[in-house]
Amino acid sequence: MVLVATGWPILAAVHHVHVAIAMVLAVGQAAAVPLAVRRPIPALLLSTAAALGTTLASDPASGPWPWPVTTLIAFILLVLVVALRHPWRIGAVAWCAGALVGGLGLALESSTAEAALSSATLSNAVVCASIAGGALAVGSALQVLLASRSQLDHERQLTAEEETKRRELQQRNRIAQELHDVVAHSMSVISVQATTAPYRLPGMDEPTRGEFDSIADSSRRALTEMRGLLAILRGDDAADTTPQPTIADIPQLVVTTRSSGAHVELEIDPELLPLGGVTTAGGTGVPGAPSAAGDWSAVVPPASGLTAYRVVQEAISNALRHAPGAAIRVQVSVGDQIGIRIANGPAARGGLVASPGAGLGLKGIRERVSALGGTVKAGPTPEGGFAVKVRLPL
Known part of the structure; x- marks a missing residue:
């Protein structure tokens, strides 16, 4: 204008x-x-x-x-x-x-x-x-x-979005790994307990036997469905506020698994035992649950302790799923590194069906151990079983 x-x-x-x-x-x-x-x-x-x-x-x-x-x-x-x-x-x-x-x-x-x-x-x-x-x-x-x-x-903006997506993916992977380690182990124990109950408790009537069979079937279905959900979850942001297990909790893990009827033995260096020693289970002379809490942080870093626990937990779960009824032996030693060996024999005869896996167990073990600079070796044993060997830095 x-x-x-x-x-x-x-x-x-x-x-x-x-x-x-x-x-x-x-x-x-x-x-x-x-x-x-x-x-x-x-x-x-x-x-x-x-x-x-x-x-x-x-x-x-x-x-x-x-x-x-x-x-x-x-x-x-x-x-x-x-x-x-x-x-x-x-x-x-x-x-x-x-x-x-x-x-x-x-x-x-x-x-x-x-x-x-x-x-x-x-x-x-x-x-x-x-x-x-x-x-x-x-x-x-x-x-x-x-x-x-x-x-x-x-x-x-794209960089910020990609960073957000990367963090979300990392969080999903972490949640999926924790769910797989914790829930899958518990469900495997439930499945083994329900499946072996008729053999461990003779004289069980048919209705009770049927109830245990139903529990075993439901737990196996829940495991399968959970693996599908984990596959999706791996593919949002919650803070981890629960206490994380450490290498000090391995004896209790073994005792809990043993109570389900599984044959699990534990060998651990005395210097890693909690204060007050450990109790024996089943008269085998094998260390069982800790009788008192000890100061584990002075021996094993928290990250290595958590990884050691998860490795043992996942290896036991794999053995329970893929070799039902097999004897499991857990060995934990410490020197300049933490040495862990979990071996199981061949599956016992008696009609127990091995549960199919999702392929995340050994992969998760390798991811955890590699993140700390450790090594993993896994493969069949000459006796027809399977063994997992892990070395973790201190």
Whole structure:
């Protein structure tokens, strides 16, 4: 509106353009600037037509340059807007169009004037072209800068989203691993207890036997369904506030598993035993549950202690699932490293069905141990069983 309000009277009074024509030319030149924000080509055509009309309608004798100041300002603003919002080539076309129209005006003035082009006219032409060229350069540079900042902000947002997804995935994997270690072990023990109850408790009537069979079937189905859920979960953010087990809890783990009817033996270095020693189970002379709590943190780091417990827990669960009725032997020693060996014999005869695994047990053991810089060896034994050997750093 400012360009129209000032350009219209200047064209009419100074350059002797008819009032109606002056209004149309002023409106066309001013309207081209906002139009260039979204429609650069129509804006360029409108601006060129208005500038050409101004050149043709103006009185050459009115001044050294047939364009009024408002037309020059509108042209420079048009070039700046096009350079900011669109590819620099379109801005260059706008600058060239203005230069051509200006050159046409100079030619018309030269043909109608009595003398050659004055130095003032040439100076005005050079100054206008230079300012418009500077506007083109500044607009293009600002466009590149704004695009770079926008791209940088976009990349930062993507990085933040990827970091969030990575943390969520790590949390899911951790939760899945903990669920697999804890729940799968407990369900395996329930399944073994229910399956072996008729053999451990002779004289059981048929209804009771049927109840135990139903419990065994339900626990096996629950294990299968849980593995499917874990497979999905591995593929949100809860803080771990429960106390984590350590290597000190391995004897109790063995006693709990042994109470289900499984044949589990434990050998552990005396220096790792809780204060007060351990009790024996079943008259075998094998260490059982700790009789008092000891200061394990001075011997084994918490991370290594937790990993040692999970390794033993998972290996026992695997043996219960894949070799029902087999004897299991757990050995834990400490020197410059923590040495763990869990071995089981072949599955006992008697019709017990091995439970299929999800393939996460040994993989989880390797992930845990590798994260601490330890080593894992697993494979069949000459006796037909299976053994897992783990070395953990202190």
